[in-house]
Amino acid sequence: xxxxxxxxxxxxxxxxxxxxxxxxxxxxxxxxxxxxxxxxxxxxxxxxxxxxxxxxxxxxxxxxxxxxxxxxxxxxxxxxxxxxxxxxxxxxxxxxxxxxxxxxxxxxxxxxxxxxxxxxxxxxxxxxxxxxxxxxxxxxxxxxxxxxxxxxxxxxxxxxxxxxxxxxxxx
Amino acid sequence: xxxxxxxxxxxxxxxxxxxxxxxxxxxxxxxxxxxxxxxxxxxxxxxxxxxxxxxxxxxxxxxxxxxxxxxxxxxxxxxxxxxxxxxxxxxxxxxxxxxxxxxxxxxxxxxxx
Numbered sequence: 010x011x012x013x014x015x016x017x018x019x020x021x022x023x024x025x026x027x028x029x030x031x032x033x034x035x036x037x038x039x040x041x042x043x044x045x046x047x048x049x050x051x052x053x054x055x056x057x058x059x060x061x062x063x064x065x066x067x068x069x070x071x072x073x074x075x076x077x078x079x080x081x082x083x084x085x086x087x088x089x090x091x092x093x094x095x096x097x098x099x100x101x102x103x104x105x106x107x108x109x110x111x112x113x114x115x116x117x118x119x120x121x122x123x124x125x126x127x128x129x130x131x132x133x134x135x136x137x138x139x140x141x142x143x144x145x146x147x148x149x150x151x152x153x154x155x156x157x158x159x160x161x162x163x164x165x166x167x168x169x170x171x172x173x174x175x176x177x178x179x180x
Numbered sequence: 181x182x183x184x185x186x187x188x189x190x191x192x193x194x195x196x197x198x199x200x201x202x203x204x205x206x207x208x209x210x211x212x213x214x215x216x217x218x219x220x221x222x223x224x225x226x227x228x229x230x231x232x233x234x235x236x237x238x239x240x241x242x243x244x245x246x247x248x249x250x251x252x253x254x255x256x257x258x259x260x261x262x263x264x265x266x267x268x269x270x271x272x273x274x275x276x277x278x279x280x281x282x283x284x285x286x287x288x289x290x291x292x293x
Contacts, residue, residue, distance in 0.1 A: 029251060032244040090197060090224045097204030097217050106213050107283035126261040132219040135212075135268050137286060149286045151268060153216045158283055 015058035020050035022057075059118055064179075073177045081174050082127060089131035093153065107155040108137065111164040113146045113172065120179030121146060127171050134167050183239055190232030198225035210278035211271055215264060222260035227253055 023046035031038050065074060096103055115121050125136040128150060137149040150167060157163045197220050204217025230253035237246035272286070 026251075029247055032247060086223055090220055093204065093217060093220055094197060094200035097200050097207060097220070102207060102209075104208070104213055104280075105282055106210075106216075106278070107281050108286045109283060110285040110289070125265070126258075129261045129265050130219065130223055130257065132223065133216055135216060135219070136265055137269050137272060151212050151216070153213055155282050 011062075012054070014062040015054045016050050018062040019054045019057050020046050023049050070178055073174065077174045077178065081170060085127075085131055085169060085171060089133050093132035096153070103154070105154045106152065107158075108149055108151050109155060109158065109160070109163045109167075111148045111150055111160055111167060113148055113164070113168075115146065115172070115176060115179065117179040120175050123179065124148075124168070124172060124175050127175070128167060183235065187232045187236050190228050190235070194225050194227075194229035194232065197221065197223075197228065201225055209280060211276055212268060212278055215268055215271075219260070219264060222256060222264070226256050230256075 024042060027042035027046055028039075031042065065071060113121065113124065115124060121139055125139060125148060128134050128136050128148070133153045135151045137151055140147050140149070152163070152167065155163075156166055201217055201220035204220065205214050208214040208217050230249055234246045234249045234253075237243075237249060277284075277287075
């Protein structure tokens with residue numbers, strides 16, 4: 010049952026992208042797309058889906074996800090981009106790089122991956138490694154301007170609002 | 181006319197961030213900070229440009245073109261996050277240790293790597 014639902018979820022994702030890429034609604038294209046998507050779903054399902062397959066389609070989760078992708082994250086992205094662009098263009102190159110270890114209060118694999126990718130995408134911070142020690146997850150983050158060496162405070166500066174929003178989506 | 185100005189503004193913003201990223205790429209002192217600067221290009225440099233092109237496509241009623249352009253933006257953003265992480269970690273494990281790091285807690289916790 011669990012396997013079937015994850016195959017269906019992967020199939021829907023693949024088919025959606027097929028339709029968006031071709032955007033011609035002739036029977037030939039649609040049938041070919043369905044066959045290819047089904048084959049991909051059969052082989053790739055175990056790599057893609059590890060938890061509840063349709064979790065993202067619950068209405069409040071979907072709403073939070075869309076808000077995060079369209080509004081919360083772009084604002085952070087803009088701030089970080091302007092900051093790094095200023096650093097690169099300013100004459101005396103004010104950088105202060107270092108690798109810090111930051112605690113993360115997320116349990117879900119998807120949540121951890123999503124937060125790590127969000128941190129990597131904002132210029133100025135790149136996630137190096139995720140480790141687990143006694144049930145608590147830590148990120149090693151390369152940071153272009155180490156404002157604080159205290160793990161909690163550094164975590165607050167780097168993650169900002171992102172972690173709370175992701176916890177609403179993935180627990 | 182106004183839409184045309186908005187499109188040009190978006191393309192200019194994309195060019196500006198790509199320019200800032202390239203300047204950083206040349207000026208930064210070590211590989212890790214260079215990677216940080218190049219993230220500028222892969223995020224807002226691409227996203228503003230893609231947004232401008234998408235508006236142009238939708239204005240000319242070319243829906244297929246617009247959706248493909250937006251998908252390109254989505255895929256660039258998703259893949260550049262993972263590749264950035266993999267390259268940085270690969271560089272570190274390969275043995276590149278910049279001497280300007282003010283703190284290196286990965287080295288402290290994994291001294292033999």
